[in-house]
């Protein structure tokens with residue numbers, strides 16, 4: 001090797017070594033942060049209906065959610081944040097700044113029935129850790145609010161994201177008379193908690209919010225399956241279109257009625273066919289979009305197209321009766337309303353045809369329809385830049401699940417979201433788990449992002 005070249009090669013090797021050391025230092029630091037976040041998640045896990053095991057049931061406005069809120073309020077105070085709650089019980093911990101425009105970061109603490117410990121709680125605990133980091137290094141020009149939304153899951157009142165909807169003045173009088181499984185209305189639940197929210201009351205002014213960011217565990221297995229993808233930067237959140245499907249025929253005796261289709265009109269068979277048909281048609285829609293390549297709408301909204309029969313209930317059934325009425329719900333999602341509508345129409349037509357073959361009729365009632373929402377492009381770019389600068393492996397991806405961030409973006413607040421991987425892709429499941437290094441990487445990303453947008457100046 002020519003002597004002249006050696007110094008250059010040596011320099012390159014040295015630069016590589018230094019880079020490796022710097023990355024390792026960053027990884028070690030983020031590991032400590034991951035450990036602290038995990039400790040807080042474990043502490044919050046205690047507030048659940050279950051006495052043992054891994055499952056977490058913490059429904060909105062239940063005593064477990066209240067205790068989790070009190071616990072987090074305590075952590076906020078300990079971190080020196082100014083703590084307050086609004087008329088719907090949403091909790092805010094503020095790191096003060098001089099500007100009138102506030103930066104918001106947050107998520108939720110409630111869970112589905114028998115869910116896991118990380119959904120929602122990660123966003124809250126990661127934000128707390130990031131605020132501690134910022135407080136230790138400087139003063140933000142923009143105040144930063146850590147917001148904990150009430151009742152994000154639809155598990156109790158069959159409607160999701162109640163807290164952020166309420167804060168934005170989007171809850172109606174009809175919403176307040178929604179009931180839970182025990183017949184308790186949302187209004188009653190609010191009263192029981194001493195909360196005075198009135199329908200349409202706006203609790204935050206979007207004009208005063210500079211931006212909102214929500215860290216969350218991914219609720220699928222895309223990041224967990226990827227070889228080197230640690231963070232998912234959310235570009236767009238899919239919106240669901242939901243229907244209630246009622247299969248009707250007539251009940252008959254399960255012992256006395258012969259098996260032939262001439263004799264039996266089994267609503268359960270029709271509903272079961274609907275489940276399979278929905279799966280197959282959704283699979284085909286994905287397949288077609290892959291073969292044909294991006295059409296104009298898919299080029300903009302490339303992402304999941306999914307259809308699921310989510311609940312199935314035999315109405316007035318008994319052990320020895322061929323069901324005469326079965327009720328199911330259908331949930332269809334895509335990143336464009338056009339794709340979603342096309343799939344929903346296909347499913348309903350196919351399901352009706354299959355039911356008629358069984359001598360069963362189908363009633364369809366639309367339950368809800370919310371538009372897909374794109375996250376703020378500026379925030380996506382900024383998150384990407386922070387990832388690159390800090391050696392955080394990342395990818396851009398859509399979210400098939402709904403989140404409060406879509407509500408805030410719809411209200412005109414530039415919003416952002418990022419995911420950390422969920423090991424095994426578990427979500428709404430007691431086995432939810434995220435690796436410590438991923439929990440920590442999210443904190444590093446969030447800290448640097450907030451540092452930039454809230455304009456933190458160093459303490460003298």
Ligand SMILES: [Zn+2]
Pocket residue numbers: 108119120152216
């Ligand atoms: Zn969640």
